[in-house]
Amino acid sequence: MSRQFDDLMLGSIELFCLTAEQSSFTAAAARAGLTPAAVSRAISRLEQRLGVRLFSRTTRQVRLTDDGRAYFLQCRQALNQLAEAERELSGQQQKASGTLRISLPTPLGHYRILPLLPQFRAQHPEVQLDLQLSDRNVDLLAEGYDLAVRGRAQPDSSLVARKLIDAELVVVATPGYFARAGTPLSPDALxxxxxxxxxxxxxxxxxxxxxxRDGVDVEVETSxxxxxxxxxxxxxxxVRHGAGLLQTYRFIVEDDLARGSLHEVLQDYGGRSRPFxxxxxxxxxxxLRLRVFxxxxxxxxGQAV
Structure with missing residues (x-):
């Protein structure tokens, strides 16, 4: 078969994917060890070859166009498969290595996942972790993440979802708040x-x-x-400073409850949780680095592997 891509064009595709992941010519250039001008030229070559604009450029940011997003998803997958083929042939799959880009929700990240990561690094010292903590649902593929942990399902059917935890919900406030405002005895009292x-x-x-309530799951709008x-x-x-009542995850406030700095109420109406x-x-x-993580x-x- 004849060649469709020369070395320069393959390099341009790699730089395109890097720019899409970083949303910046400058950041992509720094990661690639090139100048921003060199990255810009590579993207221009690719756009000229394809006959479409891949990025919308402003003075402040670079964003994928619709055509660019579709092209990025295909190119990223193709480059990943090439990298995996090399690793398999060279035997690198015997040891997990490389960088994982991971998006974590703020509460579960801080309280349950980040404390585990030193143990993971001890087991897999050649895996680097690039972490983003946010309560925003990231676009996993478009933003270049390998893995996300989320409390609400995303509509993208191309993603695999594995249950990690059902996080129990509790309603809490400080003793001072209850002394000032009274204790609610039912959800209606909220x-x-x-x-x-x-x-x-x-x-x-x-x-x-x-x-x-009476074995029936209910939602209550509060103000x-x-x-x-x-x-x-x-x-x-x-809530820790007495500003009001809060329904939150038990894993966040379990130490506060044990110390008595927060008190739990409405236990008779509890038992609800949200999945992550x-x-x-x-x-x-x-x-392999993603599989082992x-x-x-x-x-x-405590989930089945």
């Missing part, structure tokens, strides 16, 4: 209380509070004078 609101990043709507966005842990800081899952692209040739987390959380 209407008379200052309930801290966390607004969902995508919709801007408050997260409903979940309860179980309060303080709304927080982006970072769920900001609401946790507020691992999300990753389904691929026949999964990098997935297995490590599943074992750490």
């Amino acid at each position: 209407a008379g209380h200052d309930c801290l609101q966390f607004l969902l990043p995508r919709s801007g709507q408050p997260v409903p509070w979940l309860f179980r 309060g004078q303080i709304h927080t966005r982006e970072q769920l842990l900001s609401a946790v800081t507020l 899952s691992l999300l990753y692209a389904g691929a026949r040739h999964m990098p 997935i297995d490590f987390l599943l074992r750490a959380f």
Whole structure:
């Protein structure tokens, strides 16, 4: 067969993928050890060959066009398969190595996953971890992540979802708040209380509070004078300082409850939880570094591998 790609064009495709992942010519150039001008020229060569614009460029950022996004998804997968083929032939698959880009939700990341990572690194010292902590649902493929942990399912059917944990919910406040405002004895009584609101990043709507009443799962809309966005842990800081009531995950406040600095209420209406899952692209040739990390987390959380 005749050659379709010369070395220069293959290099341009690699630089295109790197720029898409970094959303910056400058950052891509730094990772590749080139100048931003060299990266820009490579992208221009690729755009001229394809006859489409791959990026929308402004003075502040570089973003994929619709055509660029579609091309990136195909190129990233193809480059990954080439890299895996080389590793298999060279025997590198015998030892996990390389960089994993991982997106974690803020609360589960801080309280449950980050403390585990030194143990993982001790087992796999040649794997580098590039971590992003955010309560925003990242676009796993478009933003170049190998793995995400999320509490809400994404509509992308091309992703594999593996249950990691069902995180129990509790309603808490400080003893000082209860002394000042009284103790709610039922979910209906929350209407008379200052309930801290966390607004969902995508919709801007408050997260409903979940309860179980007479064996039936119910959602309760609450209200309060303080709304927080982006970072769920900001609401946790507020509740620890007596700002109101909060429904949050037990794993976040279990030490506060043990010390007595926070008290739990509405236990008779408890038992609800929210799931967190691992999300990753389904691929026949999964990098060994990703496979061992997935297995490590599943074992750490008591799930079947």
